[in-house]
Amino acid sequence: MHPFDRAMLLDHVGAELVRGATEPAWANMVGPFGGITAAVLLRAVETHPDRIGEPLALTVNYAAPIADGEFDIALRAARTNRSNQHWILELRQGDEVKTTATAVFGTHRDTWADIEARSPKVPAPEDIPRSAFFEPIVWAKRYDMRFTQGPIPDDGVLSDSSTTTLWVRDVEQRPLDFAGLAAVSDIFYPRVFLRRGGFIPAGTISLTTYFHADQSRVDSVGGDFVLGSARANAFSRGYFDQSAHLWSRDGSLLTSTHQLVYFKD
Amino acid sequence: MHPFDRAMLLDHVGAELVRGATEPAWANMVGPFGGITAAVLLRAVETHPDRIGEPLALTVNYAAPIADGEFDIALRAARTNRSNQHWILELRQGDEVKTTATAVFGTHRDTWADIEARSPKVPAPEDIPRSAFFEPIVWAKRYDMRFTQGPIPDDGVLSDSSTTTLWVRDVEQRPLDFAGLAAVSDIFYPRVFLRRGGFIPAGTISLTTYFHADQSRVDSVGGDFVLGSARANAFSRGYFDQSAHLWSRDGSLLTSTHQLVYFKD
Numbered sequence: 222m223h224p225f226d227r228a229m230l231l232d233h234v235g236a237e238l239v240r241g242a243t244e245p246a247w248a249n250m251v252g253p254f255g256g257i258t259a260a261v262l263l264r265a266v267e268t269h270p271d272r273i274g275e276p277l278a279l280t281v282n283y284a285a286p287i288a289d290g291e292f293d294i295a296l297r298a299a300r301t302n303r304s305n306q307h308w309i310l311e312l313r314q315g316d317e318v319k320t321t322a323t324a325v326f327g328t329h330r331d332t333w334a335d336i337e338a339r340s341p342k343v344p345a346p347e348d349i350p351r352s353a354f355f356e357p358i359v360w361a362k363r364y365d366m367r368f369t370q371g372p373i374p375d376d377g378v379l380s381d382s383s384t385t386t387l388w389v390r391d392v393e394q395r396p397l398d399f400a401g402l403a404a405v406s407d408i409f410y411p412r413v414f415l416r417r418g419g420f421i422p423a424g425t426i427s428l429t430t431y432f433h434a435d436q437s438r439v440d441s442v443g444g445d446f447v448l449g450s451a452r453a454n455a456f457s458r459g460y461f462d463q464s465a466h467l468w469s470r471d472g473s474l475l476t477s478t479h480q481l482v483y484f485k486d
Numbered sequence: 487m488h489p490f491d492r493a494m495l496l497d498h499v500g501a502e503l504v505r506g507a508t509e510p511a512w513a514n515m516v517g518p519f520g521g522i523t524a525a526v527l528l529r530a531v532e533t534h535p536d537r538i539g540e541p542l543a544l545t546v547n548y549a550a551p552i553a554d555g556e557f558d559i560a561l562r563a564a565r566t567n568r569s570n571q572h573w574i575l576e577l578r579q580g581d582e583v584k585t586t587a588t589a590v591f592g593t594h595r596d597t598w599a600d601i602e603a604r605s606p607k608v609p610a611p612e613d614i615p616r617s618a619f620f621e622p623i624v625w626a627k628r629y630d631m632r633f634t635q636g637p638i639p640d641d642g643v644l645s646d647s648s649t650t651t652l653w654v655r656d657v658e659q660r661p662l663d664f665a666g667l668a669a670v671s672d673i674f675y676p677r678v679f680l681r682r683g684g685f686i687p688a689g690t691i692s693l694t695t696y697f698h699a700d701q702s703r704v705d706s707v708g709g710d711f712v713l714g715s716a717r718a719n720a721f722s723r724g725y726f727d728q729s730a731h732l733w734s735r736d737g738s739l740l741t742s743t744h745q746l747v748y749f750k751d
Contacts, residue, residue, distance in 0.1 A: 277725060278692040278746045280545040282588050284565035284572040299576060299583040300549035305691065305748075307549040307586055309574065311564060318564040321572055321588055323547050325692050325746070329723035332751045333682065337648055338719035383602055417598065426570065427543040427590050429694040431727040431746045433720045454603035454731065455698045455739040458594035460542060462696040462742045464729060466719065474720040477727045479744050481543045481590070481696045483570075486597045 223395050224363060225404070228257050229264045231294070239265045242291045247360045252286035254360035255425045256407030258312070260400040262322045265294045266308050267399065272298075273306050275436055276399050278325040280429045287312070287319045304328045329435045338477065340468040343369040346388035346446040355410070355420065364408065365392045367446070373410065376419040383412035383453040383463075394444030399432065402439060405447065405467060406430045406478035412453035412463050413484045423484040426460070430478040434469075442469050459483055488660050489628060490669070493522050494529045496559070504530050507556045512625045517551035519625035520690045521672030523577070525665040527587045530559045531573050532664065537563075538571050540701055541664050543590040545694045552577070552584045569593045594700045603742065605733040608634040611653035611711040620675070620685065629673065630657050632711070638675065641684040648677035648718040648728075659709030664697065667704060670712065670732060671695045671743035677718035677728050678749045688749040691725070695743040699734075707734050724748055 224246035231239045247257040259281045266272055296310040305327030312320035352368045354361035371385030389408055395401065411423035451465035460483050467475045489511035496504045512522040524546045531537055561575040570592030577585035617633045619626035636650030654673050660666065676688035716730035726747050732740045 280588060282572050282590060299586050307547050309586055321564050321574055323586055323588060325547060332724050334722050336720045433722045435723055454742045455601045457599050457698045458700055459597050477719045
């Protein structure tokens with residue numbers, strides 16, 4: 222079984238409770254990769270028998286590090302409307318809340334459509350070598366990342382811009398799904414590294430992802446690269462925010478994704 | 487009492503329950519202005535005896551219209567860490583959940599700081615006449631809005647850009663506070679109006695605001711104008727997302743704010 226699918230294994234132990242476990246392949250410095258936590262919360266809703274529609278919005282609040290091992294996800298549909306549904310989730314280990322989340326699922330309708338956040342013009346991923354990532358970060362080995370702007374900075378090299386743009390795909394080309402899209406929306410290393418020239422303590426506090434792609438659009442990506450670009454808006458008194466987008470190779474906007482990150486400097 | 491402060495009146499009826507009521511001055515087409523709901527949820531946390539720090543992130547999910555009258559807000563700190571705190575909130579009327587929310591509060595530290603999302607160059611608010619808004623929208627009369635780009639579109643006039651930029655302040659120059667900042671972060675009329683040339687059914691589903699300003703920065707704005715600019719990233723199958731920023735007159739980024747909106751077209 223692919224490590225992503227292992228991380229998505231959930232046991233529905235009650236109407237409002239599912240159980241999962243951390244997967245070593247997705248380890249971060251402390252606890253698992255935030256993207257895999259976002260993915261498993263989304264998957265908990267996706268696989269709930271009451272779920273209607275597809276993911277529209279997901280907010281994940283990283284309240285405390287998840288320890289290696291089992292975790293429970295309490296989840297319930299707080300409100301079900303005709304065309305959308307509002308979920309509340311809490312990931313716990315023992316009595317401790319480690320993560321909170323809300324998710325909105327809903328049905329799509331054919332409407333006028335347009336993309337204003339256009340993908341940057343970059344070379345094809347085939348024309349760029351696979352990039353190295355921070356060696357101790359286990360989860361990063363699960364992705365083939367090819368930076369076109371703002372790669373991992375060399376120590377002490379400060380940048381005026383926090384923008385990173387990269388092609389990224391699952392290293393085994395596992396076909397993309399909504400959970401995979403939730404994970405890769407958190408692919409960007411902390412923007413403060415670029416501005417301050419190296420690794421400094423930083424971690425996501427809150428992550429929000431909007432899903433523009435419906436199931437057929439996600440399926441059409443398959444195991445191909447997606448293009449991601451992220452930048453910070455402001456760094457202020459211990460926190461910064463990041464806004465990012467993911468596009469398919471044909472320029473379709475898959476997600477808009479935002480996060481608030483703490484940092485020490 | 488100022489209508490904003492009337493809308494913020496909350497009765498702490500239990501350790502995890504507060505009671506408020508809709509305020510007619512903040513009425514929208516259906517139910518209250520989304521910004522005032524965001525504000526009252528933030529205020530519920532701010533006034534809770536267990537609260538630590540200042541607002542960092544707020545996500546509000548608009549699950550169903552709030553009826554005129556009383557509402558209950560159930561809230562609890564899911565996790566309290568040394569320097570931050572994670573809240574979960576539900577606004578209910580009777581047995582019905584109308585709104586869900588999460589909030590992160592925390593303490594600030596002196597760190598390196600910078601703004602990458604710079605304010606657009608625009609004329610001073612004194613050099614722009616006050617703009618009219620959609621006449622039936624009651625809450626809009628609470629604000630003095632002066633558009634420098636993307637004003638309310640004339641019927642049938644389509645725009646290639648969804649960007650709106652405006653100066654905005656409370657019409658009575660009530661001094662800004664965090665709740666006021668949460669409200670004004672939702673000041674922008676639906677971006678789809680600009681692109682499609684007029685009023686079409688649309689409503690916010692999920693709103694996330696990141697607070698870059700600390701208390702002293704918010705206080706320093708007082709009753710002055712703030713500059714807001716919003717644009718959509720993508721319109722797709724019945725939904726679009728908007729990203730926006732609010733700056734003080736001296737160019738300090740106060741909030742980054744994002745929302746997912748449904749529309750019918």
